[in-house]
Amino acid sequence: MVTQQAPEPARRGRGRRPAAEVRREVLRAAGELLLTEGMAAFTIEKVAALSGASRVTLYKWWPSKGALALDGYFDAVGPTLAFPDTGDIAADLTAQLRAFVHLMRDTRAGRVMPELIGHAQTDPELSALLRERYSAPRRALAVEALERAKERGRLREDVDPEVVVDQLWGACYHRLLIPDQPLTDEFAEALVRNLLAGIGRP
Amino acid sequence: MVTQQAPEPARRGRGRRPAAEVRREVLRAAGELLLTEGMAAFTIEKVAALSGASRVTLYKWWPSKGALALDGYFDAVGPTLAFPDTGDIAADLTAQLRAFVHLMRDTRAGRVMPELIGHAQTDPELSALLRERYSAPRRALAVEALERAKERGRLREDVDPEVVVDQLWGACYHRLLIPDQPLTDEFAEALVRNLLAGIGRP
């Protein structure tokens, strides 16, 4: 008679519950609240109410609202890290960027990420966690792929992969965070084309 | 017949003050608070207290905290829009990006802008205003410069200037908003070099 999703207010007894169980419930509630209502409505109070945990417990384990939100995010979304390498760096980059565009534009998780990044601008705690657990690994993956391409002689020797990452993914984040222009597949393709071939004319 | 003159001007009773004067004070206070304490500590209440205006007045003139912050920002910073055109597109872009990097890294205004962009992620009001009054005009300026370069035959015909903007300034915003990597002059130079010459090898 267990294993329910608990649509009820998660009323429990007053005493102690196993830490693991509490944690699980909290993360589930945090993730759901975040993906459903967004970061603006994401509140420690609401997470406590939804999870059946007490606020004090949340304060004990998560140093800030941002940290809780990020944990909730990963609990709901999962890592999803992959960077297939076919040997064709142009194709690989384009594929990867198109997947990224799709993720950000068409999924709840993608729509929430800008809000997390936004909140991190005034929350150093979240900023550090976001870099450590989100952006750094993804950046590393791309850098590795670019390094491999360099070794294969597909990229110029003097190119810094870190800069390239900013000119591809950073360009996407730009359109995501400051939406003057739409984030499209064509955009993703143009990014790779521009950068590989250069836009200058001799 | 006591027509007393009462030359003191500090007789600010309860009644109305000229709207312009109040506005000026408010914007000054808002700008100062924003640049001094940052967006996290930026509060309508504090702006009211600092400016001597009442909260109601602020609510009447500014629809949201974000709108007030942005107005305060521009009041303190000024427009500062310029894009010198020397005919050498590479040099112009590099100069412009280096100035941008300097602004964002070394000035209070630059340090605040990411916070405004961050807040805009959960404040549609501010998001719209930011696009309209900040990012769009700046983007337009860069696009125009690139168009001119295209007409002069310095850029490939099939290049979309809008995409280029994201690959230059967007890359900088990326490092600003998700600071995995530092924002340096070398970075600015590499951006232009990569993009103009291309990073691929035949």
Added chain:
Amino acid sequence: MVTQQAPEPARRGRGRRPAAEVRREVLRAAGELLLTEGMAAFTIEKVAALSGASRVTLYKWWPSKGALALDGYFDAVGPTLAFPDTGDIAADLTAQLRAFVHLMRDTRAGRVMPELIGHAQTDPELSALLRERYSAPRRALAVEALERAKERGRLREDVDPEVVVDQLWGACYHRLLIPDQPLTDEFAEALVRNLLAGIGRP
């Protein structure tokens, strides 16, 4: 703001209007607002909006919200002072009290009067006006009738009519203002019976 059943918000030109016209409009609006919404919702702001007058004009003519309300009351209700004298003091008092009970219980004006009296407890301005224009004249009327009855030998010589008024109308106001017991015709009749015949037993 408040969308009354008034078809238009009484939009006029901006300049000076005849004082009499303004006064008339204001009193009409005040009376209607008072009888419709009660004293709790009676606001100078609303009267101004409903009447098309500016708040400053109201402040100029009426020293307090209570004064305005009372003027509005009389404008809507009228004086309605009468104390028929048939020679039969018992019948006259009973008739008068029954009319009073009916007025207070079954009309909007009656339902508002307790609120005015209530407000007067913390508004000396209104308290004085209420005595002067409402209670004193009514009390005087009753006292006169009782004096006449005394002269006709219908009442004991040593009876103070002022006290009798409190034991008749005052008793009604008591049930009106502190409604532990209902205000009924039977009550009105019992008041007169008790007082004329006495309740003691030799």
Added chain:
Amino acid sequence: MVTQQAPEPARRGRGRRPAAEVRREVLRAAGELLLTEGMAAFTIEKVAALSGASRVTLYKWWPSKGALALDGYFDAVGPTLAFPDTGDIAADLTAQLRAFVHLMRDTRAGRVMPELIGHAQTDPELSALLRERYSAPRRALAVEALERAKERGRLREDVDPEVVVDQLWGACYHRLLIPDQPLTDEFAEALVRNLLAGIGRP
């Protein structure tokens, strides 16, 4: 050896204090404010400031300003209910009324009660509480005394004690709430005399 009259604004930590302690402080502050400044200046905000409690706490425990004022009143004044019965109903009523007149005329509590009754005219919450906790018990006491007198044969059989109460105490409240005439000892005596002996002449 403290005798400190609390000059400090009751600075406490941020966490929880025992509810009982807070309640006590609040009631003390409410009672004092009410008796000192009267109902017109009685404000939830001021009670909070005086008691060192936060407004939120007051809103949690008291549904309205009226309810808080009444609780403060009883906390400061105490119940003080008594109706001595000597067997001489005339003397007992007179004594009781004189005591009431004295209370209302010469004490801070008495001067506040009309304001509470006044506020109750537009605050159903307070109206109910006032009836329940103030007027009804006092009325019941008087009714019981009158019933006893009836049983002893001192009053006519057909007299309704409830009506008598309105013709004695109600008359006093009348002079209290609509002060056309003064509230004096002579008045109190005349009330009993009139009613017991009757004012009519055969």
Added chain:
DNA sequence: CTCTAAACGAGACGGTACGTCGAGTCTTCTA
């Protein structure tokens, strides 16, 4: 018949109070 002073409406302003929300802290109770 014109000119001016008074009165008006519009509405912004500072201020007090309201009632609410969320954050973070603290105490007491329970499993």
Added chain:
DNA sequence: TAGAAGACTCGACGTACCGTCTCGTTTAGAG
């Protein structure tokens, strides 16, 4: 003893109405 319950302070929010004051307009009345 960890967790839950829940009450508390604090800061901020957005709103209502108050009484005051400025501004521009209109009209009545003086010249």
